[in-house]
Amino acid sequence: MIPKSHPRYESLMKREKLVDALNRGILAKAGLIAHGRGETFDYLIGEKTTETALNAIKAAAALLVLAENPIISVNGNTVALAIDEIVELAKELNGKIEINLFYRTREREIAIKNEFYRKYKDDVESGKIKILGLNAKKQIPNLDSLRGKVSEDFYNADVVLVPLEDGDRTEALVKMGKKVIAIDLNPLSRTAKAATITIVDELTRCLPLLIKYVREYKKVNRDELRKIVENFDNKKNLKETLNYIIERLKNIEF
Numbered sequence: 001m002i003p004k005s006h007p008r009y010e011s012l013m014k015r016e017k018l019v020d021a022l023n024r025g026i027l028a029k030a031g032l033i034a035h036g037r038g039e040t041f042d043y044l045i046g047e048k049t050t051e052t053a054l055n056a057i058k059a060a061a062a063l064l065v066l067a068e069n070p071i072i073s074v075n076g077n078t079v080a081l082a083i084d085e086i087v088e089l090a091k092e093l094n095g096k097i098e099i100n101l102f103y104r105t106r107e108r109e110i111a112i113k114n115e116f117y118r119k120y121k122d123d124v125e126s127g128k129i130k131i132l133g134l135n136a137k138k139q140i141p142n143l144d145s146l147r148g149k150v151s152e153d154f155y156n157a158d159v160v161l162v163p164l165e166d167g168d169r170t171e172a173l174v175k176m177g178k179k180v181i182a183i184d185l186n187p188l189s190r191t192a193k194a195a196t197i198t199i200v201d202e203l204t205r206c207l208p209l210l211i212k213y214v215r216e217y218k219k220v221n222r223d224e225l226r227k228i229v230e231n232f233d234n235k236k237n238l239k240e241t242l243n244y245i246i247e248r249l250k251n252i253e254f
Helices: 009-023 029-045 051-066 076-092 106-126 167-175 190-194 203-217 222-230 234-250
Strands: 070-074 096-099 130-132 159-163 179-183 197-199
Touching: 009 029, 009 076, 029 076, 029 234, 051 159, 051 179, 051 197, 051 203, 051 222, 051 234, 070 076, 076 096, 076 106, 076 159, 076 203, 096 106, 106 130, 159 167, 167 179, 167 190, 179 190, 179 203, 190 197, 190 234, 197 234
Parallel strands: 070 096, 070 159, 096 130, 159 179, 179 197
Antiparallel strands: none
């Protein structure tokens, strides 16, 4: 039992969620390593949502609201840490959530699908959310990994949100002409550099903000939303994030 008074309580609870997800077949073992790598970068940004991350969140929200057929792609880590926020965001859009795994097995796909049914059976059965990707037939061009198999809905999506994504798939999706929103704590990753909009922030910290701005922007004139997206420069935002990290490390006190 981890006491709430522990200074690393939130971080330790996330780790416990991941271990539980691993034991229940939702998470691949490599997912634990990926999470630890992300925690390292979170330390570098100070474990908070930076101004550059907030700018990316606002641009991402605008792009999602403007999208004709947005879809959210989830893997084991995303489901373990943020299933509630993913469902909440999907319900603000068109409800489409795609299961897509690098270490892909039928057992893990079913385990993740069952997790959505366990927590959101009524929403799934009513059609408020749609769980896709289990019988994926379409193939993303120029992508040989198992992540290249996607549903018809995903293949035809114009905007995709890909939390905790792989760089090769992000690159392939952009080449297909899709707008890709990535959530990645590593501003140097291929995913971060290839995405249309990269949110350099911790998943469970940025999703509530993304949901907030999606709700807000649904009431905003579409021309104004287009301006928000057009004025966002992902490369510039990533450079500003790196400069923020550099300056923070220069001035850190021990």
